[in-house]
Amino acid sequence: MAVELARCRPGYRRHGATGLRPEPHAVRGPRLAGDLLRQRPRALTDRRERLRLRDDAVPRGSDRGVGDAGPRVRRALAWALAIAGLGAAVVAAPSVPAAQPDAHVPWIGYLANEPTPDSTPVLRNTLRTHGWDEGRSVKIYYRYAQGKVDLYPQHAEELTRLNVAVIVAIGAPAIEAARAATRTIPIVMVSLDDPVVTQLVAASPRPDANLTGLTTFVAGLSRRRLELLKQAVPRLARATALWNPASTSVANDLRETQAAARTLGVELTAVELRVDRDVRDALAAVLAQQPQGLVVLGDSLALANRERIVTFTSRNRLPAVYPLRDFADAGGFLSYGPSWTDVYRLAAGFVDKILRGARPADLPLARPTRFELVINLRAAQKLDLRVPSSLLERADRLIE
Known part of the structure; x- marks a missing residue:
């Protein structure tokens, strides 16, 4: 009965009249440590079962036991017990925290x-x-x-x-x-x-x-932005500036924009944007002015709300000029401002000097030297605007 049962199990062959012998591949252990751990429970059970069948296959009264089962079976048993011990050690080992960064790495x-x-x-x-x-x-x-x-x-x-x-x-x-x-x-x-x-x-x-x-604040940029909007929209006669009165720098921007508007013959009104919760009311106030164009004066508040501002100008078909390319990337029509690539290169230079021992107080403040004009042609199409070729040729980037 044991022989018939063993015959149904893979990895065994007949040996002698009543004995069984494992196939050579059945006692060969896995090659990789990962395979050993994954296969341990089933492999150990299979091998113990095979050894039990091998022992049962020996006629009763015979003095041949497992200890004399042959070198392959003894090696299989030793292998199985060793892997069982390794698996138990892995299970019992305490969890090791993730390696901490080298203390010498800043x-x-x-x-x-x-x-x-x-x-x-x-x-x-x-x-x-x-x-x-x-x-x-x-x-x-x-x-x-x-x-x-x-x-x-x-x-x-x-x-x-x-x-x-x-x-x-x-x-x-x-x-x-x-x-x-x-x-x-x-x-x-x-x-x-x-x-x-x-x-x-x-x-x-x-x-x-x-x-x-x-x-990124550079005097003269606000004037330049209004000039670009006037070139893109030649019929521009009324414009509104969206600004944050809490920012002293933006207040300076507004005065600069107002002076440029007088020079260009553009009637300019101003709408305040103080905090996030004012965005909806501020945009409604812009619409009430019935402007032909919008000038967004840049600060962190306007930048954080650029999606809402851009959506508003698109929905109301209002041409707008923005202080940073982030607005154009979000769908805004026109942006003119410092190159972010230049800005972050400069910032990385400061970090490098400090990591090498320089004191912040010894490093003078810097301003970007590269500025970029970005025109979103998809936005222009939605606004039904035909951008002059002279402006297209001067653009640093066109979003199509």
């Missing part, structure tokens, strides 16, 4: 509203050119508020607790949160406002204590 904190195509990739690539390869010679911790202003202080405090070597803060809310969280960890800021006017730093070009970096 950590960088990155605090912003959200990731953008021109931000972290440019920062990482530029750091790599300076010899800082993320994951190998430097570690970067990214923290994003995703439009929730109350998250900035939490993220800043977390980065401070991590004791990062430097914090890169993008925009006013991130900069203010980082400054409130630490007065010792160096901060590299990217400010949309003039940091001197907003009193982030005491004087230019030397920054304060642990704060340095760059500002």
Whole structure:
């Protein structure tokens, strides 16, 4: 009966009148350690069962037992017991925490509203050119508020607790949160406002204590934006400026835009946008002005609400000019402002100098030197606008 049963099981053959012998491949162990652990329970059960059948197949009264079953079977038993012990050791071993970064690898904190195509990739690539390869010679911790202003202080405090070597803060809310969280960890800021006017730093070009970096605010840009909108919409006679009165830099932008409007013969009105909850009312106020064009004056508040602003201008067929290419990427018609690629390259340069021992107070504030004109042709088509060829030829980027 044992022989008949064994005949039905794979891996055995008849040996002698009543004996069984495992096929050679049946006692050969798996080659890889991973296979050993995965196959252990079934392999061990199968081998023990085979040995039991082998022992039962020996006639009663015979003095031949498992101990004399032959070298292959003895090796199979030893192999099975060894693997069983290894499996038990793996199961019983305590969990090992994830490896911590090398203490000699500097950590960088990155605090912003959200990731953008021109931000972290440019920062990482530029750091790599300076010899800082993320994951190998430097570690970067990214923290994003995703439009929730109350998250900035939490993220800043977390980065401070991590004791990062430097914090890169993008925009006013991130900069203010980082400054409130630490007065010792160096901060590299990217400010949309003039940091001197907003009193982030005491004087230019030397920054304060642990704060340095760059500002995208450059005098004359607001005037240039209105000129571009006038070229794109020659019939432009009435325009509205959307601005945040809480920002001193934006207030300067508004005065500059008003002066440009008088020169260009454009009647300009202004609508305030103070906080997120005012966006709907502010846009309704813009519509009530019945403008032929909109000038969005840039700060972190406008940037965070760019999707809503762009959707409004598209729905109401209102040509608009924006301060940053983020608006054009979101569907806005026209943008003119600093090149984000240039901005993040400059920011990475500050980080490199600080990681190599420079003090923030010894690094003068910087401003971008490259500016880009982006025209969204899809938006122009929706607005039923025919962009002059002279403007198309000057564009740094066309979105088709």
